[in-house]
Amino acid sequence: MFGYYLDLALRSLKRNRALTALMVLAIAVGIGASMTTLTVMHLLSGDPLPGRSQRLFYPLVDPDPTRKDDREPYDVMDYRSAVDLWSAHRADRQALIVQSDLKSSAPSSGLPAVKLTMLSTTADFFPMFGVPFQYGGPWRAKDDAARARVAVISSDLNDKLFGGADSVGRVLRLRDSDVRIVGVLKPWRPSPLFYDVAGGRFSNGQTADFYGKPEDVITPFFTGLDINDGHFQQFTCWHIPDTPGHLQNAPCVWVRLWVELDGAGKVAAYRRFVADYAAQQMALGRFSHAGNARLRSLMEWLDYNGVVPSDVRLQTWLAFAFLIICLFNTVGLLLAKFMRRSGEIGVRRALGATRGAVFAQCLVEAGLIGLLGGIGGWLLTLAGLWLVRRQPAAYADMMHLDLPMFLLTFVAAVATSVLAGLLPAARASRLAPALQLKTL
């Protein structure tokens, strides 16, 4: 029966090509617009580390004596709190993180020095975030303690400086220090760059920069502090630091800590540990309050920072309003199409077709239109994503149509058109056959 309906649908679509084209175009434009924005939304609001994110947590304490418990702590920590929590090693894994800008060159490459951002972290960073390596590997925990002059570089920088060759063992000059490359990453692009996310509350929804690329040079935390001493930027300070750029004892927050905790019991224990630490620091007189210590999971932290740019959310809403307009449009056109065939439907009914059969036939026709619209919508989505890639946003280069979204394009197109076809099909199946036959 389905094959027969399909044949009927094809004949009917061919009979009035202009009206068919209008409907297919309307669905294609609606699906194209909404799938483009939905794909952007899907890629920006997804889990940056699927399978790992639920084990990652971000602790915060509030060292600022001018604030109270009723405020959220700053988005990053002061040096002492972060290093204290890190060196307690109470989590399964823990990584200190700080970024700083410096001048870098590879003496052997003959290229001029460039300014780049260095990420300084501890050895757990790599296994904790599942960072993939092309050549070599991470440094060891003892390198952290020894302040070893080693570095891991991104595949981008490796391409630029060494033409993509295995550069393990080569030397990189960071400011005035030489570091030995121990590892080269594979292309790695978590979306968003979750470990750098902070300050989303103050960005007025302009959060596109959270989707930038990982830093090109990664050094051990304390090595980085040595190499680039005097050039660290604070997230914020509650007093002017005495030694700007050297913030180890400054009244400033500038260091992040990420921890991995496997299981609810460990999360609860660590939450208690952070609260106890704050209370202890208050007892020691270093903190003025201890009630607003926090431990958020990775996804909670991203939500708290509202990482999806508000422009993207606005575009998604617009696209959906647009899809609804296209839906109304299709309902109207399908209604016209089916009513026009009243005579034909009357004959089928008179010859014994049930209402259900007519209804099914109409829906098959609507579904076919949806499928055609889906093909158009898919092409328009590809065109739309091409346009998005040309936008001046940090996430532009990541935009592509992955398999789930590709399938969703067709599912959405067929579902939309079948939905649009319900009402006209019901109308058509309710026609009184006798009336229609009389006018023939």
Place this chain on the structure above:
Amino acid sequence: MQIRPILAALRKHRLATLLIALEIALACAVLCNACFLIATRMSAMDIRSGVDEAALAQVKLDCDDCNANDLNARVLSGLGKIPGVRSVSVINTVPFGDHAGTAGISLDPAGQHFGGVVDFYVAGPGSFEALGLKRVAGAPPGPDDYRRIDTTFLPADASVWVTRALAEHLWPGADPLGKEFWMDKFHFRVAGVLAHFARPGGGEGGPSTREWSVFVPTLPGKDLSGVYLLRAEPGQLPRVLRDARAAAVKLAPEAVLDQQASRTIGELRDRYFESDRAMAGILLGVIVALLLVTALGIVGLASFWVAQRRKQIGVRRALGATRGDILRYFQTENFLIVSLGIALGMLLAYALNLTLMEFYELPRLPLSYLPVGAAALWALGQLAVLAPALRAAAVPPVVATRSV
């Protein structure tokens, strides 16, 4: 033109009429709000920086380990020699550049009375004149006003020039001249008021804080070096900047030229608003596609009705109706349907605006958008129905005599 027969005919096609009306209502709501969003973006891009943008450029050198005084001297004299350069001065940043001196201020030395987060322009001799800042009160900074920086990025005690917007926020209604404020232990006294001077980037408190800038005359030195403000004749600026970029690399081989930041203020402004322009472009695209789809819907349905009523049209023509009568019938019908849609659409537009206001920092939709949106949709409807209506008018009276 009689409306009653049209209404009677529409009543027979209640569902289709309602669908088209709803489509137009939604289109009206989205159209009005999208236009309004574009207008708000455009007006945000219209911000006055208060400086002579066409004549200014920035050259930025990153050199943390340079001898700053030596670097300043070399670059100032070197860039000054480039033909066409009117002046070169040292500054910490420029409008649409990077944030460089963002800090919270208070109106008392103890820091109890918080004044807001402002941007300090820390700028060397010659920069005030080069920027072309317009004063509304006070004298321009004199040679004695330029002070040395005390350990961080600001002089410990300085006369400053604030914008009218900031003065109005800090001391509403009062004369700001001579007023004092503090940033941590740093002390400032207002010596002049500027008409306009935008902070480098957006303000933390939204559009109203966009001009919370403070001009601090400062002597270049260890903590004020590396960023240079060039002034040249507007026509020569691109060439001057190109020469200056090349010269800066030679003058300071140990430094790294910041390629992104060493631009004319006009280029920096363009880049600053790039994403707003992109968003406005997307909205415009949506509006065009939306109008297109709506028009397609009207064409489709009107064509169907014309085809369906061929016989009735023939009868009317045979009974003496002119082609004009038939044409006007379909035009009036379309006008009625679109009007119904617009009436619903205005309510929807308003509701949509209220929702947007809740989630985005958007003002209320001005009422003037509604009639403009309505007129646009009426025009669209009439355009879309024209072809089918002309086809209807071309139906010959003889159709009435044939059986269908």
